[in-house]
Amino acid sequence: MSINLDSIPGPIKKDNNITPFIARALELQSVHPVVSYYCKVYVLEYILSNRLHTTDKEIEAFTIALLEDTELIKNSLDDEDLHKILTNRQLSLNVVFAFVFKLFLSSLEDISNYDGSNKIQLAGKLRAAINFMTSLKVFTGEGDESLDFSETTGGKCESKGEFVAFIKDKTKVLKYQLSRLIKNEIPLKGEDEELAKLEEKVDESTKPNENANEVVTSLINEDPALDIENCSSPQAYTPHDEKPLHLPGAPKYEPGQDADDDDEVKLPGAPKFLPDDDLSQINKDSSIKVFTPNQRPHEHEETPTKPTNSRSASANLTRQHEPITKENLQTILNTGENITKVQKHAKFAISALNYEDIETAEKELLQGLEVLRLIKENKET
Incomplete structure (x- = not known):
């Protein structure tokens, strides 16, 4: 059985850990056979670790075909350089990581230069970068403790645990940028x-x-x-056409001290004349005249005009x-x-x-x- 998209059984065809990685393996089969090989290895390990091959005969047959295909590629001597890389775990990690990280940086650069004209192509590139970054998990198994992750990452990861965290972090960045692209937030x-x-x-x-x-x-x-x-000072500026504003002075005596008899507040006493009394005889010799309600003064008295409010307006x-x-x-x-x-x-x-x-x-x-x-x-x- 040849490995292609049509050979994937129906029950696992929609699995995001199978079909996309087989598609990436087929895309790079002739361009970058090392990365293509490890994409197939990722699918194979995923099926075996989750025991999917025991749930269906078609899945079992597909798993056997995939296993035979990867063994054939690894043991082939047609390409000596490819055979040398696939039989050396450290060398394989270095080659795959270099490819994946270069694609990661290229994707971020495309995001920074995004002008809205290549949305579909950029989304496809981000999805591929996510798949390839995830495929690096094949180098984090139980037998990979001896790998030199510091050599591979240029000192960024000293151990397998740090390398796993590195993969998780970069995958998260790619997914975040893909989400922003889909939502038109870039x-x-x-x-x-x-x-x-x-x-x-x-x-x-x-x-x-x-x-x-x-x-x-x-x-x-x-x-x-x-x-x-x-x-x-509030009193410094005085308009030319206005009089200076005079504030009230200090009280004559301090609170608590007894005031003089002349300053005492005196209440009005009882009136000396009643309304029925004759008021015409009062103060006849004085300059101040008393008029009854029915009488009017002979001279017209001018009503004093009210002062303008210009000073109060200026003060406000x-x-x-x-x-x-x-x-x-x-x-x-x-x-x-x-x-x-x-x-x-x-x-x-x-x-x-x-x-x-x-x-x-x-x-x-x-x-x-x-x-x-x-x-x-x-x-x-």
Whole structure:
């Protein structure tokens, strides 16, 4: 029985650990026979470890055919280089790992350069990279303790346990990027460049002017009304057309002290005249005349006009705005610069999380948080 996709029995045809790996083995059979061979070995070990060959006659026949096919490839002397690699476990690991890791890096590079025009091809490449990365598990069996994983990985993995964790981590990265691609969550290459240019413009526009203090000083010299130092008092600025605002003075005596007899509060006494009395005879010799309700004065008295509320409006305007000083002016400028720094740290943290770089993300977030706390402390003081 020749091994192909049609030879896979129906009960296991939809198994993700069988059909995709047979497909990869057939794709690389003439291009990279070493990787193709170990894809078949992965399927064979999966069937035997899960005892699938005992559940169905067709699966048993397929397993026997696959076993014979792999033995034939390994023992063939038609290609001496291939035979030398397949009979050397360490050499096989080095060759397969080099191929798989190169494909892994190439897939991530395609993700970073994704422009939306090759979504189907990129998805197929990511799925193939996941399959090949998973096939490295054939080198993590019980008899593989003697393999030098440090030599294979360039010192990244010192033991089989570290190598297993490495495979798991890289497979997770590939699956995550495939999920983002399917959900259209990967930013297009052109959009990233436009976003970077826009952020540069925002950074330039929000950057505080180094000569801001000189500009403010020159404005103060031109117009004394803008004197910042003299504006610290609410009474410093008085409009030209208004009278100065006079506040009430201090009390004549302190609380708790006895006041003089002249300052005592006196309540009104009983009235000397009743409403029915004749009021026309009262104060006849005085300049102050008393009129009865039916009488009117001969002279017209002008009603005093109410004072305008310009002073109160000016006072309210003075109280609404906190006075500007040289110190808090510099604080306002520094706050804008610090907020821009916090935004940059947050952006770098998000970018690191996209590649699951937890340490860098944590570092950027902590730095941004320190700046944010500094902004809060400056505002509170």
